[in-house]
Amino acid sequence: MTGGRMTGGRLLIVDDEKVALKNLEQLMKKAGYAVTATQSGGNALALLEKQPFDVALSELRMDKVDGLQILRRCRENHPDTEVILVTGHATLASAVAAMKQGAFHYLAKPYHPDEVRQMVVAALEKIRYRRESRNLKKQAESDQGKVSILTRDRHMQHLLDMARQVAPTDCNILITGESGTGKELFARYLHHQSWRESGPFVAVNCGAFNEDLLANELFGHIKGAFTGAHADKKGLLEAASGGTLFLDEITEMSPTMQVKLLRVIQEKEVLPLGATASVKIDARFIAATNRDVQDTVKHGGFRQDLYFRLNVVNLHIPALSVRKEDVPLLAHHFLAKHAALMGKDVSEIAPDTLDLLRAYDFPGNVRELENIIERGVAIASGHSIDPAQLPDDLRELAIRTFRKKAGRIPTLEQQEQDYIAWVLQEAGGNQTLAAQMLGIDRVSLWRKLKRYEVEKG
Numbered sequence: 222m223t224g225g226r227m228t229g230g231r232l233l234i235v236d237d238e239k240v241a242l243k244n245l246e247q248l249m250k251k252a253g254y255a256v257t258a259t260q261s262g263g264n265a266l267a268l269l270e271k272q273p274f275d276v277a278l279s280e281l282r283m284d285k286v287d288g289l290q291i292l293r294r295c296r297e298n299h300p301d302t303e304v305i306l307v308t309g310h311a312t313l314a315s316a317v318a319a320m321k322q323g324a325f326h327y328l329a330k331p332y333h334p335d336e337v338r339q340m341v342v343a344a345l346e347k348i349r350y351r352r353e354s355r356n357l358k359k360q361a362e363s364d365q366g367k368v369s370i371l372t373r374d375r376h377m378q379h380l381l382d383m384a385r386q387v388a389p390t391d392c393n394i395l396i397t398g399e400s401g402t403g404k405e406l407f408a409r410y411l412h413h414q415s416w417r418e419s420g421p422f423v424a425v426n427c428g429a430f431n432e433d434l435l436a437n438e439l440f441g442h443i444k445g446a447f448t449g450a451h452a453d454k455k456g457l458l459e460a461a462s463g464g465t466l467f468l469d470e471i472t473e474m475s476p477t478m479q480v481k482l483l484r485v486i487q488e489k490e491v492l493p494l495g496a497t498a499s500v501k502i503d504a505r506f507i508a509a510t511n512r513d514v515q516d517t518v519k520h521g522g523f524r525q526d527l528y529f530r531l532n533v534v535n536l537h538i539p540a541l542s543v544r545k546e547d548v549p550l551l552a553h554h555f556l557a558k559h560a561a562l563m564g565k566d567v568s569e570i571a572p573d574t575l576d577l578l579r580a581y582d583f584p585g586n587v588r589e590l591e592n593i594i595e596r597g598v599a600i601a602s603g604h605s606i607d608p609a610q611l612p613d614d615l616r617e618l619a620i621r622t623f624r625k626k627a628g629r630i631p632t633l634e635q636q637e638q639d640y641i642a643w644v645l646q647e648a649g650g651n652q653t654l655a656a657q658m659l660g661i662d663r664v665s666l667w668r669k670l671k672r673y674e675v676e677k678g
Contacts, residue, residue, distance in 0.1 A: 230275040230345045234258040235265040235291060236307070237283045241330070245278065245307075248334055249341070262286025266294055274302050276344045278328075278337070281308035281319070289322065296323045301351070303344040307332070321603075326572055343572045350553045368409045371554055374544035380407075380536055387534050388414035393486070395471075395531045396509040398538030401586030404509040405469060407538060412465040417505055420464025423457050428473035435478055437494060446495025458491045461504040471508040471531065472517050476524070483527045506531065541583040541590065548578050551587060555594040556606065567598045569605035577608060577615050608643070609658075641669060 232254045236242040239260060246258040257274070259265050263286045265279065277295060281288035288306045295302045306319045309330035319327050325344045328337060370381060387394065388411045396404045405424060412422045430438060441456030458466060468474075474482065485491055486506060490499040508531045510517075517523045541547065552570055560567045570578075574597075583589050593615070597606035608615075641659070648655040656666040 230341070230348075231255045231273065232257070232341070233265060233268060233274040233277040233279075235262060235277065235279040235283070235288070236260065237262075237280060241280070245337070248337065249278075252338055252341070254341070262288070262291060265291055269294060269299060269302075273299065275348055276325075276341055277302055277304045278341070279304065279306055281306045289319065292319065292322055292324055301348060303347060305337075305340055305344060307337075340572075343575070346549065346575075347572070350549055368406065368413045370403070370406060370410055371547070371550055372544070373546040373550060374539070376539055377544060377547070380538065381410075383534070384411055384536060385414055387411075389416060391505050392533040393506045393508070393531050394534045394536060395514070395528075396507065396536045396538065397514065398509075398511065399540050399586055400511045401588030402538040402540060403587050404511075404538060405467060407536060408465070408467040408507045408509065411507060412467075412505075415465070415505065417464050421461055422465050422467065423461040423504075424467040424469060425457050426469045427478075428470035432475045432478055435474070436481070439478075440481075440491050440493050442494035443496045446493070450495070453493075456491060456493060458485060458502055458504065459493075459500055462502045464504060466504045466506055468506065468508040470510060472510045472512045472514060472523050479524045479527050483524065483530060486527075486530050541586045545579055548583075548590065549575055551590055552578055552594055555591045556598065559595045559598040563598055565598055565601070567601045567604060567606060570594075570597075571605050571607045573608050574606050574611065577611060581615055637669070641666070 232249050234242060234245050234249065234256060235258075236245065237260050242258055242260055246256050249256045257268060257272075259268065262279070262283045265277070266286060268274075269277075269291075277291060279288040279291045288304075288308070292304045292306065295304050303325040304323070305326050305328055306324050307328045307330065325347065326340055328340060370377070372378060372381070384407065394408075394411060396407050398404055408424070409422055412418065425435075425438060427435060437454070437456075439456050439458050441454045441459060442450050443453050444450055468482075485502070488499075489503065490501050492499045514523060514528060514532070518525050518528050541551075549570075552575070556567065556570060578590070578593070585592070593612060594606070596612065597610040600610050601607075641655075644658050645652070645655045648658060652666055652670075653663055656663045659666065
């Protein structure tokens with residue numbers, strides 16, 4: 222799946238202060254958005270009935286019809302419209318109230334132009350991910366049983382194009398990439414794109430068995446081949462006949478097993494343990510490894526002739542850290558998956574959470590991202606995965622990114638001040654709970670609040 226950021230979104234701007242309204246209107250028009258501006262909250266409600274908007278930026282405090290009323294109307298009648306509330310009278314309590322009622326974000330005046338531009342971009346991205354998730358769900362419902370790979374990354378798109386080209390052939394394929402990048406998923410994708418789709422897909426992890434056990438798993442045995450062999454057992458090589466055999470962690474295979482596998486690939490037949498007659502097989506071989514295979518061959522850890530047999534086509538899956546565009550897409554996919562599995566009404570990933578996920582390097586790749594989202598769904602108490610539901614290392618990253626977004630390195634004092642304000646917001650303004658989360662007593666928190674003059678709401 223491909224796509225870039227949403228461009229040319231439709232914006233509704235509401236502010237009863239004429240100068241503030243004009244400045245924000247000009248800023249957003251210059252950024253390329255279609256803007257409708259009004260000084261009246263009542264007029265904003267009328268405009269929402271006449272035409273759809275992607276994002277509404279509304280002043281919180283206005284006479285007669287305020288920002289919260291506009292937010293509630295959008296949630297009731299226009300659930301796809303994201304609402305950003307803006308105010309010069311920011312309090313923690315009003316921020317918490319706005320977020321609980323479904324506001325996308327809360328912006329305090331005075332704000333930097335880049336801050337509001339980035340917030341609108343994030344809101345439009347959320348809309349796009351939501352629409353794509355719906356399309357993916359429809360696609361999955363109409364295409365049950367088939368394997369799909371979600372990506373916006375150009376290199377991954379090129380890999381998928383190559384996979385679709387080589388899948389119908391019977392050539393052997395070697396998939397390389399770091400652990401957790403999805404090598405087995407790619408192998409299944411190749412299988413389902415091939416003429417062998419109706420045949421079996423058999424996967425074996427070569428690093429999970431010692432040499433004798435792996436030989437028994439792959440080749441099988443006949444009754445009486447060894448003590449305890451009370452019946453014939455078909456090996457995985459024979460079981461994969463008519464389909465695909467996926468050999469994961471192929472470089473962990475012993476030298477003796479490498480010789481045996483080479484013969485199987487060349488002769489298309491296997492000799493079960495204890496048997497005197499070979500059995501013909503018809504399987505397509507796909508192997509995978511997280512090692513540098515050429516370096517392993519060079520140092521004698523893997524047979525060069527077997528490498529050439531398996532590496533007819535090489536597909537190298539890039540690490541998630543170099544395809545950050547895929548992080549939000551995959552995160553929303555895993556959110557929908559695990560919310561459904563757990564039966565929980567968790568349907569959102571907070572903008573700050575997505576920012577942290579984008580900034581993270583994911584040493585465990587896609588597998589780690591899925592684990593993080595699964596954990597977030599499991600411990601989420603509301604509809605959204607917030608930064609508080611992320612693992613500790615990612616929460617620590619939050620401290621470092623608070624002021625870095627504004628283009629400056631924060632002082633230690635600034636980091637502490639921002640972090641306390643964030644924890645207070647996560648605690649819903651409850652100072653006792655915030656103190657527990659910070660690992661300090663309530664008196665110490667009160668002293669820090671007094672020192673930094675953090676708004677308590």
